[in-house]
Amino acid sequence: MTNRSIRSVIPGMDSSDGAGVRLKRSIGQHQNLRIDPFLMLDNFSSDRADDYIAGFPAHPHRGFETVTYMLDGRMLHRDHMGNEGLLRSGGVQWMTAGRGVIHEEMPQQEEGLMRGFQLWVNLxxxxxMKPAAYQNIEPEEVVTAADAAGNRVRLVAGSLPFDGKTLEGPVAGISRQPLFVDLALAAGAALELPVAADLNAFIYLFEGEAALGNDALELNAATELGEGDRVSLTAGPEGARLLLVAARPIGEPVVQYGPFVMNTSAEIEQALRDYRDGRLVD
Known part of the structure; x- marks a missing residue:
């Protein structure tokens, strides 16, 4: 097996989206800062209601998938298909926009910490143009396991050998064979995990300190991993928490205009016409 090393680092930059939700955007802050098939990664974290209370009112998508993973707080999803789901701490919503979705994500709290991630995955x-779909994964459905060293994994999607067992995440039917893992490393602990060589992968450290091999990971940054088939992590003296995310690359042209991601400018123009004429979600 070959250890993956750091290929590039995309620091999180202060930004806002929706109706003014404050967040840090790493992947996707510029259209040349992507990791195929990942288009965007936002990290929202605040205990100030003014930073999140306006939420993400109704808006369209076409051509990709949105993944919302909630660490702390409560947010309600509604879409044009009649789906409704309360996203609670530890839960995840994986939405395939496909041909078109109009949805909203609105906070269900007026105070306290709201913290989590939204990831966009290309199709x-x-x-x-396939039919839209929606998976609501309750916190209790996310596969959780711990090893003797005190390391804990929460597996949202994919298959992961861990501590002598093979874990299977609850998200199903995603063509890019994604791996989405929330890792909590114990203080000073080491952990090796396999990541298939044909997947593009990144790590996002959001608590504590950790190193990939001999290289320190940057806090609140998407660290793109190089070639290999495993990751070797070591936590700092107070432990660490991070996301490990991987998927099969697509290798096709990407043309993006706001919430629409297609392969050509003509397809973007069609998406805009469809939305304007009320045909986006036909």
Missing amino acids: PAAEK
């Missing part, structure tokens, strides 16, 4: 051309 290949053959799947961009």
Whole structure:
């Protein structure tokens, strides 16, 4: 097996989205800062209601998938298909926009900490116009395990050998074979995990200190991993928490205009016409 090393680092930059939700955007802050098939990664974290209370009112998507993973807080999802789900601490919502979705995500709290991530995952051309779909994964459905060293994993998607067992995440039917893991490393502990060589991968450290091999990971940054088939992590003296995310790359042209991600400018223009004429979600 070959250890993956750091290929590039995309620091999180202060930004806002929706109706003024404050966040840090790493992947996707510029359209040349992507990691195929990942288009965008936002990290929202605040205990000030003014930073999140306005939420993400109704808006469209086409051509990709949105993944919302809540660490702390409560947010309600509604979409044009009639889906409704309360996203609680530890839960996840994986939405395939496909041909088109109009949805909203609105906070269900007026005070306290709201913290989590939203990841955008591209779809290949053959799947961009498929029917929309929605998976609501309750916190209790996320597969959780711990080893003797005190390291804990929460597996949202994919298959992961860990501590002598193979864990299977609850998200199903995603073509890019994603791996989405929330890792909590014990103080000073080491952990090795396999990551298939044909997947593009990144790590996002959001608590504590950790190193990949001999290289320190930057806090609140998407660290793109190089070639290899495993990651070797070591936590700092107070432990660490991070996301490990991987998926099969697509290798196709990407043309993005706001919430629409297609392969050509003509397809973007069609998406805009469809939305304007009320045909986006036909």
